[in-house]
Amino acid sequence: MSKPHSRIRLSREQRYEQLVETAWKIIHEEGTEALTLGHLAEQSGVTKPVVYDHFTNRSGLFASLYQEFDNRQTALMDDAIQKTKPELELLASVIATSYIECVLLQGREMPSVIAALAGTPELEKIRNDYAVIFTEKCRKIFAPFCHDKSIHDAALWAMLGSAEGLSYATTCSAITADQAKGELFSVIISMVQRSYYQPDNAMP
Structure with missing residues (x-):
């Protein structure tokens, strides 16, 4: 027995x-x-x-889920970057692809977690922390391709806004994953290209 x-x-x-x-x-x-x-x-x-x-508490639980997702997204993206040659279009492609695919990997659950945390200080802190990490990562990656070796903060935040909006549209099936990746790729390339001729105080 x-x-x-x-x-x-x-x-x-x-x-x-x-x-x-x-x-x-x-x-x-x-x-x-x-x-x-x-x-x-x-x-x-x-x-x-x-x-x-x-x-x-419940907010702490949802905050932990959001943090776990961010950590996983960062690890996957960093691994992809390390395996990519230091060329502008290749790096732009891997950032765009990694960002969208990481969101899709979690499916529709992630927008639900964000909605559950809406308005809480936990969400604001985590999102702000991740935004700083992601924009600084992109600054370091793409600055070498800019004429003055730097990218303006406004451009980086605009790129992040595009990435978040495209990801949300993809999870809602408003657009396809390929469309989201292609558009985010174009946004990144445009961000770098504009740095060649747009001074600090220039208006579009």
């Missing part, structure tokens, strides 16, 4: 990863409204205090 399986004790990091994975599954199958800390505990086979210890 076989012995019953003993319950595996997970490390804090392993438990966090399990909770995050289960939370994404709940959102995918039941929607964001169903994702409460109590339901997450039930689906993960743990007590409520365990979940509260990791996330404190």
